[in-house]
Amino acid sequence: MAVYDLEEQEKIDTLKSWWNTYGTLVTVLVAAFAAGIAGVQAWNYYQKQKTEQAAELYDSVLQVQGSGDPKKIGDAARLLMEGFPSSGYAARAALISARANFDNGDLQNAKSRLQWILDNSKEDELKDLVRLRLAGVLLDEKKYPEALSLLETRHGESFDSLYADLKGDILSATGKIAEARAAYQTALDKMGVKGTYHNIVQMKLDALQTAG
Numbered sequence: 001m002a003v004y005d006l007e008e009q010e011k012i013d014t015l016k017s018w019w020n021t022y023g024t025l026v027t028v029l030v031a032a033f034a035a036g037i038a039g040v041q042a043w044n045y046y047q048k049q050k051t052e053q054a055a056e057l058y059d060s061v062l063q064v065q066g067s068g069d070p071k072k073i074g075d076a077a078r079l080l081m082e083g084f085p086s087s088g089y090a091a092r093a094a095l096i097s098a099r100a101n102f103d104n105g106d107l108q109n110a111k112s113r114l115q116w117i118l119d120n121s122k123e124d125e126l127k128d129l130v131r132l133r134l135a136g137v138l139l140d141e142k143k144y145p146e147a148l149s150l151l152e153t154r155h156g157e158s159f160d161s162l163y164a165d166l167k168g169d170i171l172s173a174t175g176k177i178a179e180a181r182a183a184y185q186t187a188l189d190k191m192g193v194k195g196t197y198h199n200i201v202q203m204k205l206d207a208l209q210t211a212g
Contacts, residue, residue, distance in 0.1 A: 054080060058089040061096055070100040074109070081116060091121040095130065102137065111137050128155040132162055139166070144174050161190035165201050172208065181208050 061076040077093035084090050098113035114134040121127055131150045138147035151167045168183035184205040191198050 054084040054087040054089040057083070058093055061093045065096055065100070068100065068103070070097070070104045070106060070109070073097050073100040074113075077113075081120075085120050086122070088121075088123060088126075091117045091123065091126055095126075095133075098133070107137055107141060125156055125158075128159045131155065132159065132166060135166055135170070139170055139173065142173075144170050161187045161201075164190060165204075168201075168204060172204070177208055181205060184208070 057076070057080045061073065061080065064072045064076050067073070074097045077090075077097035080087065080090040080093045094113045094117050098110045098117075101107075101110035101113065111134060114130050114137070117130045118127055118134070121130075131153055135147040135150040138144075138150070147170050148167065151163050151170070155163060164183050164187035168180045168187060171177075171180035171183055184201055187201050188198065188205065191201070
């Protein structure tokens with residue numbers, strides 16, 4: 001029994017010595033681990049709350065969209081753009097606002113909203129669409145070099161025909177008939193499936209066959 005007690009005492013003494021050496025480190029590591037779990041949970045909750053708030057604000061943008069009032073739509077969109085700039089909702093709200101401005105003839109604010117999306121959105125496909133729309137606005141302003149520069153930006157394959165078609169419009173407007181024809185032909189080749197849009201581009205190409 002005495003031997004057993006001695007062995008137990010030695011184990012206890014060894015444990016005490018180990019704890020004196022490493023106890024503080026273990027405590028810190030355990031605390032850090034616990035704090036890490038709590039931090040992740042808190043961060044996830046925070047992100048969830050932000051997403052819900054952004055969704056609510058986006059609903060308000062959709063509600064005023066039907067009014068067609070660019071100021072009301074712009075004010076609602078601005079809340080999202082300033083409060084949740086990295087949210088996908090903010091970029092879509094800015095796109096709605098840009099459309100309202102364009103329909104109202106306010107090209108400057110339309111461009112500003114579209115440029116905001118390019119500067120803040122992380123969605124490549126959305127940015128491809130926005131470049132297309134911004135190039136269209138620049139075409140209306142007769143800012144042809146800027147519009148063409150946007151269309152030269154690398155974009156998703158699904159946008160090839162749309163980019164080529166608009167490029168043809170710009171080149172046609174500048175009198176570069178041969179290049180416009182080539183752009184329209186590229187647009188037709190990229191479409192694959194014939195339809196209403198295919199027919200429209202074909203009409204543009206046909207109209208240039210006897211020109212220039």
